[in-house]
Amino acid sequence: MTTDFLVGQIRKKESFLCIGLDTDLDKVPKHLLQEEDPIFAFNKAIIDATHHLCVAYKPNTAFYEAYGIKGWQALEKTINYLNINYPEIFTIADAKRGDIGNTSTRYAKAFFEDLGFDSVTIAPYMGRDSVEPFLAFKDKHTILLALTSNMGAFDFQTKMVDGKELYKQVLEISKTYENSENLMYVVGATKATFLTEIRNIIPDSFLLVPGVGAQGGSLSEVCKYGMSNNVGLLVNSSRGIIYASDKENFAQASAEKAKELQQAMSLELKKR
């Protein structure tokens, strides 16, 4: 998917919501556990109830890998279901990969070619040759961790390196990578005030912003400091939406939570 198409969808739906499909069988409604594939049954119900309110879905692969082959099959069914039924949706494999070039090429094939995701999250720690194999795929997006939402972000990401915070070095150096136009970045919603300086370095890049909802980040702060001329934001909520209820009406309840965020996003878009 091109970035222009994504921006068009954001304008049309008045939403830059990404719903995180962090599907955990300890948290899904009990009646689904009798289904042949409870993970897919849960995801399908959530997707059917919420697709008009969001522009992206982000399955975090940990939640699928945790169930072995069955989990991986559920992930494959989920991405196929999205690509066939809702091709206008931007899909993110939240896998946080990155390795020596030869290995990164195989990860890129796995997520972009075999599974058919539009994007994948990547850890930048191994540098240029670990990221460029992902960037080589046309109309696919590589979402580099810049400043993450967790407390551990302060262990390394904000440390000074050559007179500049490490996360700023990640932003600046990654701009020199081949096909860097295919880069997006992760910035946690809990770090919203950092967004002004981040936007000075990458004024137009899309940011995946997790951390509203369960982690306490503020949507209005993220928009105030992070919105660009082309919106440039995909704001993710996982638990805050998908576990709104553990009863039969769980999908409807998740749609209500998604609608609350979509309406707040619509207001933010109108402010600009």
Ligand SMILES: O=C(O)c1cc(=O)[nH]c(=O)n1[C@@H]1O[C@H](COP(=O)(O)O)[C@@H](O)[C@H]1O
């Ligand atoms: O890459 C991510 O998506 C990510 C980066 C980050 O800095 N913080 C973060 O929470 N995430 C992911 O975003 C999702 C947040 O989930 P909730 O806190 O339930 O909304 C999880 O899948 C996290 O793994």
